[in-house]
Amino acid sequence: MKFKHCHDRLDGMPSPADLRAMLERREAEEIVRQRQQGLSKPIIGAKLNDHQIVGVGNTVYFSQDWKTFPDFLADYIKRKLDSAWGNAELAKPFDKRHPIMQWYETYCKYQQSVVKAPGVVHSCPITGVVTCYLGVAYSLFLLDHNVELQARLINRLKDPTQFQGAYYELIVANILIRAGFELTLEDETNGDAKHCEFAAVSKKTGKRYWVEAKMRAVNGLLGRTSNDGGSDQKPLRQLVPHLNRALAKPADDERLIFIDLNAPPLLMPDGTPGHFETALHRLEKYEREELPGGTTAYVFVTNMSAHRQLDETPMCAGAAFGLGIPEFGRPGVRRVIDAFKAKRKHIDAFDVAQAISRYSTFPPTFDGKLASDAFGRPSNRVLIGETYDFGDGVIGTVTTASVDEQAREVLVGVWTHDGESIIMKGPLSDDDLAEYREVPNAYFGRVEPTTKHPNDNFELFEWLMEVNAGLSRQQMLDWFGAHRDRAELEQMDDDDLRMTYCEGQIAAIESGRRP
Template identity: 35%
Template sequence: MTLARHEAQEFQRREQQGLGRPIISTEYHDHRVIAVGQTIHFSQKWKTFHDFLNDYPKIVLGKEWWMSEGNKPPEERHRILTWAVRSYEHAKAHMEQMGPGVAQPMTGAIGVYMRFAYDLYSLKHAVEVQKLLIDRIKCPENFPGALYEVQVAAALLRAGFRLQHQDETDRRTTHVEFIATDAKSGATYAVEAKRREGRRMNVNRQIHRALSKKSDHPRIVFIDTNDGRLELGRGRPNPVALVEAENLLKLYERDPTGQTLPQAYVIVTYDPDEHHLDAIDLPSGVLLWGFHIEDFHPGPKTLLQQVKIRRRHAPVFSLLESMQKHRRIPATFDGAAEAFSGGTPKARLQVGQRMEVPGPNGTQIEATLESCVVMPKSREAFCVVRSDDQQRFVVKIPLTDDELQAHAQHPKTFFGVIDKNAGRPRPKTGLDWFDFFWETYSSSTKEKLIELMDHAPDVERLKQMTQEDLAYEYCAQMANAMIKPQMGRM
């Protein structure tokens, strides 16, 4: 059970922090101690990870520089200070109005400042940051490009990539921002980060500049729309900035100059926070486009074709998933649920633990917790327990507000072990159903898969496949069988 508990804790930590280097922190004599790379920081004020991040840009950029910028008139300050001051004002106003203990809405200022702090921390925690980058961050003219480079690097790190920065002082040849290697597959990519500046989105120039640089690796080009518009594209569920970017990429792919450029994965990001500092719950979005990559071109594709495309480009699809999943900044240092930050007692219901419960005859007895299901509406957990005489029965245990919030954030690990079915939404698409079946059948033996498909008219062809290809084939067939009834009801 100790191993299962550790696996659940690590699973939950990665759900929050991603696949990069974990937060390294401890408490010592009323101080919170945090390691960032080779540097140790400590303070009595840091009760949550957010508290630390709020101070971190000041630590990295230097107190002297920070004070100098803070003493300038508001309109002349570096935008980092503008974000920090506005964030403080929002937090102060919220505290005065709502009192302590009430969650702070995410305003544009808080979002852009805290994400910059988190990205900067993630980068410095993983690699040695060149002084030139810090100087570029401090320089108002160079800051936008440096900001996006930090954001892209942090996203890659949290998705499980290792980074190798290129020497920006070497002017003998052109080079990309950095080389990124996916730790899981070993695939290596040349990465460029481009940010729109100016009144219009010039995709042609951004792509041409990025892909004209020399590289021996497949390429990933990130483009920040830097667009404050909040409306959706006409007849589309996506922000208008991403819709326009997609249309421009399609056109440039057919342009005579664009046709001479190499293939690339293009990831376009949309984060309007810095354009709406006082707004709350702002949208965001990401677009993946395969520039000259046939697999990504529009057109009808079978479910099996979609699955194989996803497999062929797995590191990039995993990166995209991580960017969306890990956009939320952890509040705790160890991966605990946010509801348990700031000293709140952690979950008390853990599978395998001994606990005192009312027995079948109403008397209190000791029993072992075996499994639980949370019923949010009744604010209870229905738990199966086992008594010492091997009787199993169900007990209902009331849950606190903090426990309900913690379960909502991490249903798969709330009870101290991994339950991948907990909190699982019902599959809606063919790919959803494929993933559902893949969890069960991806590890089945080839013989078992052949047995399951022995009724197929092309069973002899199937027998020639590898175990992995067979598993893909079977799960795709099962997924198709599930979505056909849904399509019939539409």
């Protein structure tokens, strides 16, 4: 069954309900855009006849060939790195080329293997080479679009002896911009003072951070040789030396320190990335025995191993640790309320950790729309408040919608033109289901609490806090009844009471009775 969209208002005058729906739709569209683009400035793009136009900084680019945003990125990186330099590298034997140009050839071969009809939009798995090559392109774009793209950084990127450092700095800049930070690049030509890679200000909290990025150098990888790269053994070998060098630099602000292990990808029996548990234990030991008093830092240990997995699904992962910050990033079990409060207090660091996990994804569209909308792909997605022809003479307005992932169906509540309330069903394709999973809370054109099954009690707690945001104080107090000390509950402010209520809800779910 396919649902055909209708346009049922003919007078051109939106009602108050229509205006409210328009605002709700815009809010949902922004959620979709942010899921694709993160919290950076929106991509500036427009269609003019058969040309796609993209504005980046003070430059306007255009082409007839860009169907998707990755199409643009693949062209943009050539312009930024200079075609003459690229062609000179391609003239060399493959193993003598710059890493970026090795990735370029591998990327082209991958495209040829998956794109069977040139000019037609395709979806394909993101492999390591896609992450490496388009990752550099997108990082350059994000700096160019949100901060500035310095010629010195481009020169460092093209210099094999400086490539690894510049490459990891680009990765970190990408992560921070997507996480909603405004960056200030430092003057690295000033050799009189030690300084960080850049400063970052959170648009969410207004806090300013000092940022340092270090990556382990390995002989034979990312342009390193036996002269400037070590053995691939002992992935944690440079963890503490890198940390010491970062902490040795003076910082007026809180520190964000990124250290990449540059280690072979490792998957643990429980499905989690390897190396990190050992790294966090080493940081705990460092904190106990070596950390100078009063020193604090948010440390992000990463292993962005896409360059080791060019033909595979890359494992780009990280782990966060609060050095001198005991309530952040510590292994072990804690009360769910304490974990929730810690996330609120350290939300900037949590946003960074989330952005690390999204590094190997790229916006598919220029305008932030779902691919099914932007490329006209057949879909059974419906929008709440819109009117559709559901077939068999049923025409009605969608009042609610949900997805049954197990049955791979969309369930749609409809108010028909005949004044009936009915439920319609329709199948979901693989592409539909993938899009829904990306933005379950905004998929149907209205932002609503997601109904997906939580992975753990913390996710359940966050969901309960969201859905119970409108619950009155009296309703929460009444729910506890005689099961809790009423005087103790009444002394809590509304926020603490709501957290205690949601914690009690979890306990009730687990035990089958009230706490």
